[in-house]
Amino acid sequence: MLHLAIIGSGPAGYYTAEAALKRWGEEVHVDIFDLQPVPFGLIRSGVAPDHQSIKGVSKRYDAVAQAPNVRFVGKVAVGRDISIAELQELYDAVVLATGAPSDRTLDIPGSDLGNVFGSAAFVGWYNGHPHFADLAPDFAGAHAVVIGNGNVALDIARILAKVPQEFEGADIVAHALDALKGSGIASVTILGRRGPHQIAMTPKELGELGSLERARPRVDPADLPPEAEDAALDPGMRKSIQHLRAFAVDAPSDKPFTIDFDFFAAPRALVGDGTVRAIEVERTALVDGRAVGTGETYQVPADLVISAIGYRTNPIEGVPYDTAAGRFANEEGRILPGLYCVGWARRGPSGTIGTNRPDGFAIIDRIAEDFPAPGNKQGRAGFEALATARGVDFVTFRDWRKIDEAEVARARDGAPREKFVAFDQMLAAAGKH
């Protein structure tokens, strides 16, 4: 019997479990640990609440979770409740699928001003992640600035621009929906330090901005490269640029909310009096694909600033970490003998949810190469003994089912669920306290 511990129950974790089942069938026991009492990681806490079709992928993880030799072990903090060294004593292989839950920091003067947030915190807030439920962003001002030209920047701009009716069918949490209902934000500027041909946005997500109820995206035609240059782009990028070209057409519109793309604009400082009021930006030019400052600066009004410039994996004591890359130091997912990483914790925050499936299968290939014969570790029996001795009360998939049912039962009309946003609420719903 091979005993496998997967740390993190997001897409990378469940695809790895699925791959383990495919390879070893009943000859493997998989324990999937999570910090939260609820599973699915990024699907629950990262994917936008108005992108329910993407969230539907968790049904596939449900099927994996039903296997008798796969177990969810929620509310266990690896590194606090149990160490990596202890897990390695108990399991043949330990796979870190912990994602990249922390923000890459915006290292410019003024980033500690009020109403400045990283995307992990802001997205976590509207998605009901218990760590960020108390964020309390202030929407009293009129101007928001989102820094970054990736899909997360698009998610945030769209959420800020939507009217309440556009959240029908979404699982945005009540505290966020209520705050947005009273929002005074009337414009969002999306800052990109490079140009339209260097965006990290995908066509479908970009296209959504074109059909919002009260908001219209705008691009300065002067920022667009000559159309002939689009031919060299890959088909996806070409579609994205078509959207940007459409946003640059100055058609009459009665939509009062503007989403302005400001390209070749590098943030240099945040300005304010305790709370942010403006962002100082330097105009850039592309040199060998890099953004180089031109010396020309200007200010963009900003009552709320969210930087969506990428994420970092949280280090774990005793696990080699690549600080520059913001993820675990690894060779094709191998960290140390018996210790592996997968998904964003392995390769950094790139790709779509689906990218993690081949990643999960690849790490199981590595483990199979390293463990040709069954091991003789204790696995879950050993973990249970340790948890009992230490008073660690973990959450099972059956407990999660109760939390799930309670969230669905308390949903507002048309919404799939109303998430609990605190551990004690989740545990109460599971009947654990």
Ligand code: NAP
């Ligand atoms: P991302 O795609 O890596 O984009 C990060 C953006 O931040 C880039 O435009 C980057 O510009 C910019 N940036 C980085 N450092 C900066 C700085 N110091 N100043 C100004 N700009 C800076 O990251 P993401 O948007 O967080 O997305 C993470 C992953 O999740 C991506 O793979 C994304 O596609 C995926 N995702 C997908 C969806 C979806 O499919 N619906 C939704 C959300 C996220 P440079 O290019 O110049 O470095």
